[in-house]
Amino acid sequence: MPSPIIRTFSAHYREKYGHGVGKIPVDMGQPCPNRVHGGCIFCRPASFTPSYLNNTEDLAKQVSAGKDNLLRGRFKKYFAYFQQETCTAVAVEQLLPALELLLADADCIGLILSTRPDYVSEQLLKRLAELVKWTGKECLFELGLQTIHERSLQWLNRHHSFADFQDAVWRIKSVGCFEVGAHLIFGIPEETEADMLDSLRTVCELGVNALKLHHLQVIRDTPLQKLYRQGDVALFSLDAYIDFLLKALPVIPAEVTMHRLWATAHPGLLVAPRWNILTSHLSETLRQKMAAAGLHQGQAVKG
Ligand code: SF4
Numbered sequence: 001m002p003s004p005i006i007r008t009f010s011a012h013y014r015e016k017y018g019h020g021v022g023k024i025p026v027d028m029g030q031p032c033p034n035r036v037h038g039g040c041i042f043c044r045p046a047s048f049t050p051s052y053l054n055n056t057e058d059l060a061k062q063v064s065a066g067k068d069n070l071l072r073g074r075f076k077k078y079f080a081y082f083q084q085e086t087c088t089a090v091a092v093e094q095l096l097p098a099l100e101l102l103l104a105d106a107d108c109i110g111l112i113l114s115t116r117p118d119y120v121s122e123q124l125l126k127r128l129a130e131l132v133k134w135t136g137k138e139c140l141f142e143l144g145l146q147t148i149h150e151r152s153l154q155w156l157n158r159h160h161s162f163a164d165f166q167d168a169v170w171r172i173k174s175v176g177c178f179e180v181g182a183h184l185i186f187g188i189p190e191e192t193e194a195d196m197l198d199s200l201r202t203v204c205e206l207g208v209n210a211l212k213l214h215h216l217q218v219i220r221d222t223p224l225q226k227l228y229r230q231g232d233v234a235l236f237s238l239d240a241y242i243d244f245l246l247k248a249l250p251v252i253p254a255e256v257t258m259h260r261l262w263a264t265a266h267p268g269l270l271v272a273p274r275w276n277i278l279t280s281h282l283s284e285t286l287r288q289k290m291a292a293a294g295l296h297q298g299q300a301v302k303g
Contacts, residue, residue: 004296004297005287005290005291005295005296005297006249006258006261006286006287006290006296006297007254007255007256007257007258007297008257008258009021009023009210009257009258009259009260012257017077017109019075019076019077020074020075020077021075021077021078021079021109022070022071022074022075022077022078022079023070023078023079023081023083023112024062024063024066024067024070024071024078024079024080024081025049025050025053025062025066025070025081025082025083025084026053026059026062026063026066026080026081026082026102027049027053027055027062027082027083027084027085028055028082028085028087028090028094028095028098029055030085030087030089030090031085032085032086032089032116033086033089033116033119034086034116034157034158034159037157037159038157038223039157039223040144040146040156040157040158041155041156041157041222041223041224041227042156042185042216042217042218042219042222042224043219043222044219044220044221044222044269045084045085046266046269047219047220047265047266047269047270049084050066050069050070053065053066053084055084059080059098059101059102060101063080063102063105063108066078076107077107077108077109078107078108078109079108079109079110079111079112079138079140080099080102080103080108080110080111080112081111081112081114082111082112082113082114082115083112083114084114086115086116086119087113087114087115088113088115088116088119088120088121088124089115089116089119092121092123092124092127095124096127096128096131099111099128099131100131103131103135103137108137109137109138110137110138110139110140111132111137111138111139111140112139112140112142113139113140113141113142114142114144114183115141115142115143115144116143116144116160117143117144117145117160117164117165117167117168117169118159118160118164118168120141120143120168120171120172122171125171125172125175125178128178129175129176129177129178132177132178133177138179139177139178139179140178140179140180140181140209140210141168141172141178141179141180141181142180142181142182142183142210142212142259143165143168143169143180143181143182143183144158144183145162145165145182145183145184145199145203146158146183146184146185146188147184147185147188147191147195147196147199148162148165148198148199148202148203149162149188149191149195149198149199150162151190152188152190152191152195155188155189155190156185156188157223165182165203166206168180169182169206169207169208170206173207179209179210180207180208180209180210181208181209181210181211181212181257181259182203182208182210182211182212183211183212183214184196184199184200184203184211184212184213184214185214185215185216185263186213186214186215186216186236186241186244186248187215187216187234187235187236187241188216189232189233189234193244193247196244196248197247197248197251200248200251200252201251204251204252204253204256204301208256209255209256209257210256210257210258210259211252211256211257211258211259211260212259212260213245213248213258213260213261213262214260214262214263215235215236215241215262215263215273216233216235216236216263217235217263217265217270217271217272217273218233218235218270218271218272218273219265219269219270219271220268220269220270220271225271228271228272235272235273236273237273238273238275238277238282241262242282242285242286242289245261245286246286246289246290246293246295249290249295249296249297250295250296250297250298250299250300250301251300251301252297252298252301253297253298253301254296254297254298254301255298256297256298258297261283261286262279262282264279
């Protein structure tokens, strides 16, 4: 089978399993530890929380609501997706039984744990590896990094370093039964195109299996909105971001799964940029431009 122009999440898992696979967000209901420091300046979980998701309900009810509201019969198989907050900050004794319960559903093919690089304990890796090996299911750690540049990490109020990310990637990969992914944000003030591509190349060289790419978005009632109102933040236009992706995708190895190529948010909470374009149209525009330019993911990767 020829490599796709872009190895999207849907293309990758359709190729792997022969059918589509969805994601069902679930939430342990515990706040991210970075909130005691004010949280990352762009973050407001409500901007990406599905309207049906109620984190006071037990996980079985959350999954059932996800099947009704998200999968809607399009997909039977799914990943349980801990997208909200920092799930691995939950005590291992509380988290492990929850993960075991989710993996017991035959339709759940695995876990996606979105978390911070400084909240991946050895105890969790050891206990979770036993569970993953025993069930034979998948487990992807999605590490929020956003940028490799320390000045930008401080500006975003991340409260971790790039070294924390490197250390987490090495430790997760050394276990042998996990995949690891990274979140990156493009358009952080004072980062040049070279800085952004440097972040991308560096995380790829560390051997990540998956990427979530976002353009910087301003969400209502965040510290970033205040800076934006003061005129301190310039955002990507739609055309400029597509042009950037045309340079970024070729440097990403062809085997890396692209879970996301741009940020999305509830329209009522999104301040800027408001591109007013359907994601399906954006996707198609990008593909057409890649095809017209003879580009594909991985094209510029040496070796
Ligand atoms: S670490 Fe993640 S969940 Fe926590 S404040 Fe930052 S972006 Fe939000």
